[in-house]
Each structure stands twice: as structure tokens, then as C-alpha cells.
Amino acid sequence: MAAQTTTPPDGTHRAIDAVWRIESAKIIASVARMVRDVGVAEELAQDALVTALEQWPSKGVPDNPGAWLMTTAKRRAIDHLRHHKLADAKHEEIGYEIEALGNAVTPDFSDSLDDDIGDDLLRLVFTSCHPVLSTEARVALTLRLLGGLTTDEIARAFLVPESTIAQRIVRAKRTLSEARVPFEVPRKEELAERLASVLAVIYLIFNEGYSATAGDHWMRPALCDDALRLGRIVAELMPGEPEVQGLVALMEIQASRSAARTGPGGEPVLLLEQNRARWDQLLIRRGLAALERAEALGGAYGPYALQAAIAACHARARTAEETDWVRIAALYDALAQLTPSPVIELNRAVALGMAFGPADALAVVDRLRDEPSLKNYHLLPSVRGDLLFKLGRYDEAGQEFKRAAGLTRNLRERELLLARAAACSRGGAALQ
Numbered sequence: 001m002a003a004q005t006t007t008p009p010d011g012t013h014r015a016i017d018a019v020w021r022i023e024s025a026k027i028i029a030s031v032a033r034m035v036r037d038v039g040v041a042e043e044l045a046q047d048a049l050v051t052a053l054e055q056w057p058s059k060g061v062p063d064n065p066g067a068w069l070m071t072t073a074k075r076r077a078i079d080h081l082r083h084h085k086l087a088d089a090k091h092e093e094i095g096y097e098i099e100a101l102g103n104a105v106t107p108d109f110s111d112s113l114d115d116d117i118g119d120d121l122l123r124l125v126f127t128s129c130h131p132v133l134s135t136e137a138r139v140a141l142t143l144r145l146l147g148g149l150t151t152d153e154i155a156r157a158f159l160v161p162e163s164t165i166a167q168r169i170v171r172a173k174r175t176l177s178e179a180r181v182p183f184e185v186p187r188k189e190e191l192a193e194r195l196a197s198v199l200a201v202i203y204l205i206f207n208e209g210y211s212a213t214a215g216d217h218w219m220r221p222a223l224c225d226d227a228l229r230l231g232r233i234v235a236e237l238m239p240g241e242p243e244v245q246g247l248v249a250l251m252e253i254q255a256s257r258s259a260a261r262t263g264p265g266g267e268p269v270l271l272l273e274q275n276r277a278r279w280d281q282l283l284i285r286r287g288l289a290a291l292e293r294a295e296a297l298g299g300a301y302g303p304y305a306l307q308a309a310i311a312a313c314h315a316r317a318r319t320a321e322e323t324d325w326v327r328i329a330a331l332y333d334a335l336a337q338l339t340p341s342p343v344i345e346l347n348r349a350v351a352l353g354m355a356f357g358p359a360d361a362l363a364v365v366d367r368l369r370d371e372p373s374l375k376n377y378h379l380l381p382s383v384r385g386d387l388l389f390k391l392g393r394y395d396e397a398g399q400e401f402k403r404a405a406g407l408t409r410n411l412r413e414r415e416l417l418l419a420r421a422a423a424c425s426r427g428g429a430a431l432q
Contacts, residue, residue: 246305
């Protein structure tokens with residue numbers, strides 16, 4: 001019998017919350033392997049959590065709380081399978097677990113949680129990011145199942161009503177069940193496409209934390225942390241995939257700048273104006289190491305590794321003036337050839353402007369002005385305004401900054417753009 005320690009109720013609830021954050025994905029993944037339904041698996045895991053909330057305040061927190069929750073959830077899964085009278089083959093498949101658990105009231109928590117937990121987590125990653133779901137549904141379900149976030153936390157992170165997130169999660173689980181999506185890692189011929197979906201979801205979560213699309217704050221660091229944790233999990237489970245290492249490298253290096261990206265009042269601080277002494281050197285080293293792992297795996301850079309290489313150019317520069325913009329422009333050329341898009345072309349223009357002057361870059365940006373997908377993209381007029389400003393065309397630059405301010409839904413970014421527009425009306429003196 002596992003030893004238990006008496007803990008005040010408030011401390012018990014904090015302990016339960018902390019354990020759930022760490023262990024929930026493993027528990028759901030392990031139970032999903034048994035019941036083959038992530039929706040049912042989450043419900044059974046939640047049942048185990050409710051049992052902990054009922055028992056631990058009076059009986060104490062077990063020495064191995066994660067194993068306690070895992071075993072309790074598995075018991076619920078076995079009861080569920082028995083209740084639904086699955087075929088004999090399924091009973092044989094889970095027979096070893098029934099035999100191991102037996103009929104004892106108190107399980108033995110000294111055993112390992114699950115020898116196959118890595119495989120189970122990988123299956124859960126690919127299931128929650130399955131292409132049969134919309135992007136919004138994949139994000140919500142991934143944060144719920146793998147991030148351990150509550151519906152309310154996800155809703156607040158993305159500034160949407162809690163009911164909207166709840167509906168997305170319910171519909172996502174129903175869709176997976178009705179489509180009979182198998183709880184498995186894709187076969188080799190399907191892996192690249194499905195892995196791209198997983199990485200896209202994780203990076204979307206990171207980007208929303210790094211540069212919030214709406215709201216009163218420039219950043220939402222908790223989302224960056226969640227994305228980094230998910231990326232590290234996938235990298236540990238799939239160490240031989242260079243693009244996984246590339247994405248982790250990119251997020252580590254970008255996250256290293258977090259403390260320098262806002263001023264004392266929460267105002268945005270742009271990259272070239274940041275105090276680089278505030279960049280997190282540990283995250284930079286981790287990012288550069290992940291990039292080296294991606295390179296060591298051989299082959300040409302993929303999109304995430306290329307972006308990580310760009311981020312590495314900034315990380316290696318001790319000052320803004322030492323940035324190797326010619327290399328960055330070349331890397332953007334390669335990225336544009338590999339995955340052409342108007343947004344990448346806009347970023348390439350920024351690099352060209354820094355490497356070869358604003359006139360060349362403005363010509364590229366002007367070709368993007370009629371691009372339908374950038375019609376409401378605030379960074380297009382923002383970049384154009386910056387280039388016009390550098391060319392001394394202050395009136396035109398001011399109009400572009402005002403237009404960009406009208407398009408963004410982020411309050412802090414709007415304030416920054418309006419300040420730049422005001423400086424243009426003063427002949428640019430405040431920004432020289």
C-alpha cells in the first residue's frame with residue numbers, strides 16, 4: 001500500500017492541480033490506447049481526478065500521485081470496457097492489465113506508470129491534431145488533452161467565449177469518434193503530411209503567445225510555454241525528425257527574447273531596439289543545440305529549420321548592427337522557394353531592406369499590395385510605412401502606419417503604430 005501524507009485541503013487541491021498538469025496527457029494517452037476513443041479517455045481520466053478530489057483531502061496525498069491517478073483511470077477504463085461487453089479479442093488485449101490490477105481495493109503504486117507511455121503520447125499527439133478537424137478544433141483539443149488547460153484557460157488565452165471553446169472540443173471529440181480515427185501513429189507514407197499538421201498546431205499556439213493577435217497585451221507568455229512544452233515532448237518522442245528539431249530550435253530562440261520584447265508599461269519593444277542583455281542565454285543555447293541536431297540529421301533545411309537558422313542569426317549577433325542581414329536575406333530566399341507565400345515574401349522584403357536598402361525592399365512590398373490574402377494584414381502597411389520612413393517620405397509613411405493601426409486588433413500594437421504615425425507628422429524626428 002502506498003504511503004500517504006496528510007496535507008491541508010488548500011495544499012491538497014494545489015497538489016492535485018500540479019499533478020494533473022504534469023500527468024494528464026500521459027493518463028489520457030494510456031487510457032485512450034485501451035478504449036480507442038480520446039473523448040471517452042478524457043472522461044475516464046477526469047473521473048479519476050474527481051476521485052482524487054474526493055479522497056485526498058481526507059486520506060492524504062499518495063507518495064506517487066501520478067501513479068495513483070493512472071491506476072484509478074485504468075480501473076475506470078476496464079469497468080467501461082466490461083460494461084460495453086467488448087469482443088473476446090479486446091478482452092484478451094487488455095487481460096494483462098486486468099490481471100495486474102486484480103480486485104484489490106488499493107493498487108500497488110511502486111510499478112512504473114506505463115512502459116508504452118511514449119508511444120501512447122505520440123498517438124495522442126497525432127490524434128488530437130488529425131486533419132479531419134478544423135485548425136481551431138485541433139488547437140483547442142491539443143491544449144486540452146496535451147497541455148492540461150481547462151476550457152476557461154483556453155478561452156481566455158484566445159479571447160473567445162468559454163462556450164465557443166467548449167463546443168469546439170465537444171465537436172472535435174465527436175468528429176474523431178464518428179470518423180473512427182484510429183488511435184495510432186500514421187504509417188510511413190502518411191507521416192510527413194500528418195507531422196506537418198502537428199507542428200503547425202504547436203507553432204500556431206506559440207505564435208499566438210509570442211505576438212497576440214488581439215487584446216490588451218503584446219504577449220501571452222503562458223501560451224509560449226505550453227507550445228514549447230508540447231514541442232519538446234514531440235522532439236523527445238521523434239528525435240530523428242529534423243523538422244521537429246527545427247521547430248523546437250525556432251521556438252527556443254524566439255522565446256529567449258520574451259523579457260526584452262516589452263517595456264516597463266507593457267509596451268512593445270521591437271527587435272532592433274531590444275536590450276540584448278535581457279535575452280535568455282539558456283534558451284538560446286538550447287535553441288542552437290536543437291538546430292545543430294536538425295543539421296546533423298542531414299538533408300536540406302525544412303521550413304522550420306530555415307526559420308530557426310534566421311532566428312539564430314539574430315541570437316548570435318551581440319548588437320543589432322552586427323546582424324548578418326545578407327545571410328538572413330539568403331535564408332528567406334530559400335524559404336520562399338521551399339514554401340512560397342505572400343507573408344514569407346513580406347518578411348523577405350524586410351530582410352532585403354536591411355541588407356541592401358529600403359528602395360529595393362519597397363519594390364517587393366509594392367508588388368504585394370494587390371495580394372487578396374494580405375488585404376487585412378496589418379503588417380503589410382506597417383512594413384511599407386517603415387520603408388517609406390527610411391526613404392524620408394514621411395507623409396506617406398504616416399498614412400501607412402495609421403492604416404496598419406486600423407487593421408490590428410491588438411491594443412499595444414495599435415498604440416505603437418499610432419506613435420510612429422505621429423512621429424511621421426513631426427518629420428520623423430522622434431524615430432531618427
